[in-house]
Amino acid sequence: MPTKKIVLSLFFLIFLVLGSVIWGQKKLNSYLNTPLVNQPTLFTINNGSNFHHLGNNLLKTEIISDLTWWKVLGKLHPELINIKSGTYQFEKGFTLNDILMTVNKGIEHQFIITFVEGSTFKEWLPILNNAPFMKPLQETEAQILVRLNSSYEKLEGLLFPETYHYSAGMSAFQIIKKSYVNQQQILEKLWADRDKTLPFKTPYEALILASIIEKESGLSADRDKIASVFINRMRIGMRLQTDPTVIYGMGDRYDGRIRSKDLREETDYNTYRINGLPPTPIAMPSEAALYAALHPSTTKYLYFVSKGDGTSYFSKSLREHNNAVQKYILGK
The missing domain is CATH 3.30.1490 (Dna Ligase; domain 1)
Structure with missing residues (x-):
């Protein structure tokens, strides 16, 4: 009899222990x-x-x-x-x-930060410095160029505009470095496959023209034709005469309007006054704009004017161009 009681007691104890273990596991699973x-x-x-x-x-x-189950966990x-x-x-x-x-x-x-095509380094700065959980820039533009081992004087055009991902604590310089490397790789690839008859001496010249194309193209399908206009002008020694370069040269003075005096102003970027390309890009061009600069359409166009709907009207002669200006700009 005592042996039977002991066996029953052990069985009951085991049952309690198993029950407790099962209950505990259920509670822990619920906790998790x-x-x-x-x-x-x-x-x-x-x-x-x-x-x-x-x-x-x-x-x-x-x-x-x-925290009841935290230590157990x-x-x-x-x-x-x-x-x-x-x-x-x-x-x-x-x-x-x-x-x-x-x-x-x-x-x-992963946080995201986006730079649109055709934006400028001046527009990048507040985006970088106000990005959440990102360390703001501590360096000047000149110091950044030194850190990048770049021989250029400005960052304009050297950074690839797109959406970048970053984790908390990353520095703004890391984003700049990544965008710089991306742009260099894209330019190197497209330069190697360029139309060899183009009037470019260096990839940087192509980058400059691409930035102008980016600012002038309201419709992506027009990029290659806009590129052809500028290439045709460069080949015959005709000034580029493009408003975005005037605006860039005006800097903070630009108030949304270009006046006749602005077109006559002597700046390094006013392509109504200088021959050839401006000294640096005027914006951050996309890969599509770079491709257009290095693979323009074959045309005889020398002029184009915005039609007001995102497309452009292209002309071969000044007379035709003036008529287009009367129609699409002056509404006559």
Whole structure:
């Protein structure tokens, strides 16, 4: 009889232990897999933080409501305690398991920063310096060029305009370097495959013209014809006479209008007054504009005028061009 009682007692004890283990596992699974995040949330883990710090910070930010199972979790799942510092985005519906997997793998949130085609370095600066979680520029334009080992005097045109991704703590210079390398690679590739009859001595000259094409083209389909106008003018020694270069040369004085006196002003960029190309690009050209500069259409056009709908009217003679100006600009 005593032996039977002992067996029953052991059986009951085992049953209690197994029941407790099963109950505990269910509670832990619930703790790990219950959705906690109601909306996308940025969360930063500082350098030197450990699993204990993470739990306290999750509690402070009310992502979790208690730490009852936190230590148990750390003991039973040691693979989840090796957290990495960084800024993460916890998406809506994230569970604690999702959070821990994200910070253990170091899948930091990728912020985006966009530079549009035809924008200038002056327009890039506030975008870079006001980007969230990015270290602003500390260098001048001249210092940046030195760091890039560039022999040019201005960054204008040397940076490729597109959308870039970055993680928290990245510096604005890193974005500039990446965009600089991208532009150099694209220009090198297109230059190698260029029309060899073009009147360019260097890739930089092609970059300058591409920036003008970018500013002049309201419709992408017109780029190659606009390029042909400028190439045709360069071949016969005719001035480019393009308004965007005048505007660039005016700098902060430009108020949205170009007056006759502005066209007569002697600046390094006024292509109504200078022969050939201006000394530097006037904007950041796209790959499409670079391609157009190096693969223009074969035409006899020497003029073009905006039709007001994003397209342009192209002319071979000044007379035809003047008629187009009367029709599309002056409305006569």
